[in-house]
Amino acid sequence: MGFIRQEVTVLKSASGVSLRSLFAAVPWWLWLIQLVTIGLTQMIYFVLMTSVAGDTTMSISEVALGNALQAVTYSTVFAVCSIPGDEKHSGTLPLVMNAPTKLHSVIIGKSLFHIAxxxxxxxxxxxxxxxxFGVSFAEVDALSLSMVILVTTFAMTGFGLMLSSIGIYMRSSILLASFFLYIGLIFCGVNFPVSHLPSFLQPISAVLPMTYGVHSLRMAVEGAAVLDIAQDLVLMLAIGSIMLLIGFLMLRLFERLARIKGSYEMF
Amino acid sequence: MPNLYAITGSFKKQALDFIADPQWIIPSLVAPFTFTLVTLMIYPERDASIVLYAVLGGGILGMWSNSLRASGFSINYDRMVGTLESLMVTPTPLMEVIAGRAIWNALIGLLNSLLVFILAEVVFQTSIRLADPLMFFIALAIILLSLSTIGLFLAAFFVFTRASSVLTQILELPIFIISGAMIPINLMPSWSWPLSFTFGPFWGVDALQIAAGVSSTSPIPVGYAGDLLILFAITAVYLTLTWMLFKKMDGKARESGSLGRY
Structure with missing residues (x-):
């Protein structure tokens, strides 16, 4: 019980520190504009592009829905993946790594706000x-929709945390975060079907949770019940959990390597 | 008359910095490259004209993203590493030092165009041709200057705020839409058109399309020469505003003594 209480305390304080440091430099309204602008401009761009292209395989609604879900990537992949880099940049990573608290608890705590x-x-x-764009939600199954958002966010956070562990060892996690920020646009069937990708790239789509998220979101909006999208949800949960586990193991490995090489101050 | 030695020297220094550590181009090129690639994938048929359109548009998006990020970050970087004070007290005006960097940053943003071009040639196997290469490169050079001026402006503007990275994120994608580089602006509501008209490279994109032989999508067709004239005029306005902003920044920084604070 003592262990759980301690972990909860760390998560709470890491989350609080993350919030305070975020809004110390940037006013909340500007941060909100940033968050919303990225998702919405991306949606506008691809919906307009689909109109320009004409006879495309995806409808405007499908593209708008895909981009709406893809908007979660900024917070769950980019922001989460940037956490070690931000610590490095501000010179606090060695302190955090040498505190008795476990590093993964601090990183997860700092991710909580981004997940929400x-x-x-x-x-x-x-x-x-x-x-x-007039996307119709008349047939939507609200429970399915909520489940899709929740599970996709969980799975993408697992992906972000896995990537963030590399940032402990690498010079900067920003490069990695930037690289994977828009990955869903290419591999996950957000704007064009996965089958349009060259066949050697399609296995990448199969391991990215967003692929299943986008598919199940479109089904939920068309009225599919939770049972109808259960396969996608289970796959996302499984992939997200595996990524979390890999991330945890990688974090321990890279933490050790960073200590050996003394690279945790290098950026 | 600007000190061309200083501008060239700063351009060379920025190029050497890039060659020494080229990985920092990645954050600037990820968005334009992905958006251009996905644009190509959306089209059901990818003939040479579509690919040329994407390569041209992608080049502008790349130049914009790198100008925004690298030039915007330019003064902040000096501030972080402690060289801003030294730069301010040299006889060369700061604006000329940053100008050399901004020109390099816009130029290297063209890398996106090259990446898309190579991809298009290798994967989609289209062979694209420019209708008038000379007119094309003249237009490209003027766009480069215009975007460098915007980079200069942003470099000075970002000194006044601690939220420069947030502003960078906010500004990047909307310009992908209003620049007209990829999406014809007549698809946008007409109230948004003035935003496009005041963004210099919008006119440059039209000139590039005319020179490349792609049909113009501008709602106000003024021809190649007209486009370049308007682009020149807007760039001159940008330059004047930038000069005023640098003056203000210089005065404010000396008064408050807060130049090194970040």
Missing amino acids: AGMMTVVISLTFAALV
Whole structure:
């Protein structure tokens, strides 16, 4: 019990520190504009592009929905993956690594706010898709939709945490975070079907949770019940959990390597 | 008359910094490259004209993203590593030092165009041709200057705020839409058109499309020469605003003594 209480305390304080440091430099309203702008402009761009291209395999609604869910990536992959880099940059990583608290607890604690922000972004983007592009939610199964948002956010956070562990050892996790920020746009069937990718790239789609998230979101909006999308949800949960586990193991490995090479101050 | 030695020297220094550590181009090119690639994938048929359109548009997006990020970060970087004070007290005006960097940053943003071009040639196997290479490169050079001026402006502007990285994220993608580089602006509501008209490279994109032989999508067709004239005029306005901003920054920094704070 003592261990759990201690972990909860670390998560709470890491989350609080993350919030305070974020809003110390940037006013909350500007941060909100940033979060919303990235998701919405991306949606506008690809919806307009689909209109320009004409006879495409995906409808405007499908593209808008795909981009609405993809908006979660900024918070769950980019922001989470940047955490070690931000610590390095501000010179606090050696302190955090040498504190008795476990590093993974601190990183997860610092991710909590971003996870909540990610879900909020998806909800705003879906509302925008309905209001501006006329995406119909008349048939939507609200429970399925909520489950898709929740499980996709969990799985993408697992992906972000896995990548963030590499940032402990690498010079900067920003490069990695930037690289994977828009990965869903190419591999996950957000704007064009996965089958349009060259066959040697399609296995990448199969291991990215967003692929299943986008598929099940479109089904949920068309009225599919939770049981109908259960396969996608289970796959996302499984992939997300595996990524979390790999991330945890990688974090321990890279933490050790960084100590041996003394690279945790290098950026 | 600007000190061309200083501008060239700063351009060379920025190029050497890039060659020494080229990985920092990645964050600037990820968005334009992905957006250009996905744009190509959305099209059901990818003939040479579509690929040329994407290569041209992708080049502008790359130049914009790198100008925004690298030039915007330019003064902040000096501030972080402690060289800003030294730069301010040299006889060469800071604006000329940053100008050399901004030109390099816009130029290297063209790498996106090259990447898309190579991909298009290798994967999609299209062979693209420019209708008038000379007109094309003249337009490209003027766009480069215009985007460098925007980079200069952002470099000075970002000194006044601690939220420069957030502003960079906010500004990057909307310009992908309003620049008209990829999406014809007549698809946008007409109230948004003035935003495009005041963004210099919008006119440059039209000139590039005319020179490359791609049909123009501008709602106000003014022809190649007209596009370049408007681009020149807008760039001159940008330059004047930038000069005023640098003056203000210089005065404010000396008064408050807060130049090294970040």
